Structures are given as C-alpha cells and as structure tokens.
Amino acid sequence: MIEFVPYLxxxxxxQPADVDSSMSVAQSLHPSAVACERAGEQALAENAGAYRRYFCLLAPTQQDIEDLWQEQKP
Structure with missing residues (x-):
C-alpha cells in the first residue's frame, strides 16, 4: 500500500440575498494539489447563483497530529 498525504x-x-442563513461549508479529500484545485474550480463553475470560495490545504500527517497532541498535553 502506498501512503500519501491528501489535500483537503x-x-x-x-447566497448574496441572505448571507446570514445561507452560509455553507463543505470539505473533501483529494490525492494531489492538482486534483484539489480541479475540484475547487469545478465547484466554482457550478455555483448556481451563490458566491463561493475554496482553499486547498495539505492535510496534517499522523506525525503532525501526534506532535500537536504532545504540545497540548498538560
């Protein structure tokens, strides 16, 4: 099995007419930065009158999570 760190x-x-009650957030994992950018661009193209923004972030590794856990421990 090949392991990789996915992009989030x-x-x-x-909706511009009703910002307060129309905010939505969605997330998905992608195997590469290119795939993530493609999915983000596709979501913008399918906006159906809504304003949308997207961000592609490198998902944290297991080591990142363990390091954060160690920092947070009392």
Missing amino acids: LVLIGW
Whole structure:
C-alpha cells in the first residue's frame, strides 16, 4: 500500500440575498494539489447563483497530529 498525504478542499459558499442563513461549508479529500484545485474550480463553475470560495490545504500527517497532541498535553 502506498501512503500519501491528501489535500483537503474547503469550499465556502453563501447566497448574496441572505448571507446570514445561507452560509455553507463543505470539505473533501483529494490525492494531489492538482486534483484539489480541479475540484475547487469545478465547484466554482457550478455555483448556481451563490458566491463561493475554496482553499486547498495539505492535510496534517499522523506525525503532525501526534506532535500537536504532545504540545497540548498538560
């Protein structure tokens, strides 16, 4: 099995006429930065009148999570 660190696509959207009650957030994992960017661009193209923004972030590794846990321990 080949391990990889996935990219996390975070998609934020809202309807301009009713921002407060129309905010939405979605996320998905992608195997590469290119795939993440493609999915983000596709989501923007399918906006259906909503404003959308997306961010592609490198998901934390197991070591990142363990390091954070060690920092947080009392």
